Amino acid sequence: MEKEKFIEIVTTHQNLLFKICNSYCSNSDYRKDLEQEILLQLWNSFVSFDGRVKITTWIYRIALNTAIAHYRKDCKRVDKPVDIDNSVFFLPDFEYDSQIDEKIAILYKLIEKMSRLDKALMLLYLDNYKHKEIASILGISESNVATKIGRIKESLKEQISNY
Amino acid sequence: MELEDLKQAWSQYDKNLKQNLKTNQELLRNMNLDKSKREMQKPLIYEIISVVILFLTVVFFFGFSLRFISEVKFSIPGFTGVLLVIMYLTFAILKVNRFVKIEYYKSSIITLQKDLNMLKTLILRLRKIELYLLPLLIISILPIAFKAIHNIDIYNNVKLFLLEVVFILGISYPVGFWINKHLYDNKIKDVKSFLEEIDNFEKEN
Numbered sequence: 001m002e003k004e005k006f007i008e009i010v011t012t013h014q015n016l017l018f019k020i021c022n023s024y025c026s027n028s029d030y031r032k033d034l035e036q037e038i039l040l041q042l043w044n045s046f047v048s049f050d051g052r053v054k055i056t057t058w059i060y061r062i063a064l065n066t067a068i069a070h071y072r073k074d075c076k077r078v079d080k081p082v083d084i085d086n087s088v089f090f091l092p093d094f095e096y097d098s099q100i101d102e103k104i105a106i107l108y109k110l111i112e113k114m115s116r117l118d119k120a121l122m123l124l125y126l127d128n129y130k131h132k133e134i135a136s137i138l139g140i141s142e143s144n145v146a147t148k149i150g151r152i153k154e155s156l157k158e159q160i161s162n163y
Numbered sequence: 164m165e166l167e168d169l170k171q172a173w174s175q176y177d178k179n180l181k182q183n184l185k186t187n188q189e190l191l192r193n194m195n196l197d198k199s200k201r202e203m204q205k206p207l208i209y210e211i212i213s214v215v216i217l218f219l220t221v222v223f224f225f226g227f228s229l230r231f232i233s234e235v236k237f238s239i240p241g242f243t244g245v246l247l248v249i250m251y252l253t254f255a256i257l258k259v260n261r262f263v264k265i266e267y268y269k270s271s272i273i274t275l276q277k278d279l280n281m282l283k284t285l286i287l288r289l290r291k292i293e294l295y296l297l298p299l300l301i302i303s304i305l306p307i308a309f310k311a312i313h314n315i316d317i318y319n320n321v322k323l324f325l326l327e328v329v330f331i332l333g334i335s336y337p338v339g340f341w342i343n344k345h346l347y348d349n350k351i352k353d354v355k356s357f358l359e360e361i362d363n364f365e366k367e368n
Binding site for chain 2: 003007010011014015018019036039040041043044045048049061062064065068069087088089090099100103104106107115116117118120126127128136137138139140141143144147148153156157160
């Protein structure tokens with residue numbers, strides 16, 4: 001019963017988990033490791049989730065913490081390989097806007113170049129989280145969030161001009 | 164292209180993901196999540212078992228050292244060994260204490276990453292010390308262990324005993340030094356560098 005409820009939550013918020021995994025690991029094989037690790041951590045913390053924070057905030061906090069802890073620049077496995085062959089999340093082929101596709105590819109490239117902590121900030125910013133919420137998830141002050149977002153924007157502006 | 168364009172595209176991308184992304188529920192259902200939970204707790208379980216074993220070792224060797232207290236050739240190395248095991252025991256308790264204090268699922272990202280990396284630094288630093296203490300521990304408990312378990316006086320053949328001591332020290336210290344330099348020091352460097360990254364991220368500048 002608990003597991004079914006968990007699966008339902010994961011399915012509802014699969015988009016969020018998919019974006020985090022893609023942002024922290026561009027290699028599809030190693031991404032499966034990260035995907036599984038995040039799911040395990042979510043499952044472990046599921047019993048202690050008391051609903052005091054929004055479910056998306058809880059997912060973000062656990063998933064980002066796991067991604068940061070397991071982050072390697074070359075996306076190499078930290079521990080032993082996982083025992084699954086397929087990804088839990090998959091994106092079937094569908095009609096898509098090629099212009100948006102191109103922009104998303106650029107965004108992922110820009111995110112890939114960021115430090116693991118800036119990646120977390122960027123993902124929360126892109127998902128329209130308020131500064132207060134970002135500050136609470138990351139554990140820094142609101143003014144610091146604003147400063148960092150401003151700096152990231154400046155840096156991105158420069159990099160975007162190259163595309 | 165502006166950042167706002169990209170942000171809008173991201174929002175559209177998110178909507179598309181919500182509509183089209185699939186979750187392999189069968190795979191998720193078949194994942195042995197509970198077994199994996201035990202796997203994840205392995206480091207803590209390992210340290211707890213270490214505490215128990217080390218405590219029993221202290222009791223065992225302290226008892227035998229007391230029994231042979233009048234024979235200083237056994238009791239002095241015996242008590243030295245006990246002191247070294249107490250050091251190992253203290254290290255293990257320190258690690259367990261740090262492990263259990265970490266709030267894995269309630270802390271903010273910065274707090275948890277800091278705690279995890281400080282725990283890693285502690286473990287690595289203690290491992291370095293443990294590696295250097297190990298040969299001393301082996302040498303100090305050998306006489307009392309042989310006497311207590313097999314009733315053999317290891318000093319009967321002084322030459323052989325000294326040869327063993329020289330062999331253990333001669334091999335273990337260069338190897339320990341090499342391991343510390345090439346494995347633990349590098350790992351500590353990486354952890355420290357990430358801790359610096361976290362500190363800089365926390366700073367408002």
